[in-house]
Amino acid sequence: MKILPVVLALAACSAHAQFKCTGKDGAVSFQDAPCAGQERAEKLALPAAAPTPARPPHILRAIAEKKIVPGMTRAELDRMIGGPPDRFTRSMSAEVVRHQLVYASSRRTLYVYTEDGVVVSTQEVER
Numbered sequence: 560m561k562i563l564p565v566v567l568a569l570a571a572c573s574a575h576a577q578f579k580c581t582g583k584d585g586a587v588s589f590q591d592a593p594c595a596g597q598e599r600a601e602k603l604a605l606p607a608a609a610p611t612p613a614r615p616p617h618i619l620r621a622i623a624e625k626k627i628v629p630g631m632t633r634a635e636l637d638r639m640i641g642g643p644p645d646r647f648t649r650s651m652s653a654e655v656v657r658h659q660l661v662y663a664s665s666r667r668t669l670y671v672y673t674e675d676g677v678v679v680s681t682q683e684v685e686r
Contacts, residue, residue, distance in 0.1 A: 577603055627669075633676040636660075642670070 579601040580594035582586050594600035601659055621628040637643055644660035651657070655674050662669040670682040 579603055580588060627671060627681050629678050629680060631678040633658075633673055633678075636671060636673075636678060 578590055578594055579587065580590060581599040618630055621631065622635055625639060627636060638661060640678045645663045648659045658673045660671040667686055668684045671678055672680045
């Protein structure tokens with residue numbers, strides 16, 4: 560039973576592997592192609608990858624140009640800016656969670672407003 564966690568970890572790391580091959584010497588490998596020779600082969604039943612929702616072209620363009628636009632997700636914003644905000648405030652109602660995210664530098668302060676994790680507006684203040 561000690562080998563099961565190792566097999567599961569290797570299977571998780573080998574996202575595209577569909578076959579588990581065990582050689583005559585007991586060595587285990589994971590691969591896309593069926594096992595060759597006299598190896599013991601096991602076809603893996605891997606779960607299908609969750610589909611990634613397509614992002615609108617204007618959001619993808621804004622990310623590439625490092626511009627913050629309404630409709631961008633909080634995760635996209637954090638990746639683009641390079642980390643979480645310096646500080647934030649949160650307000651909640653029965654329908655929506657709002658955040659004011661504050662990114663400060665020596666030259667400017669950027670305020671980003673989100674609703675349910677999606678950017679709705681921005682404000683930039685020069686210092």
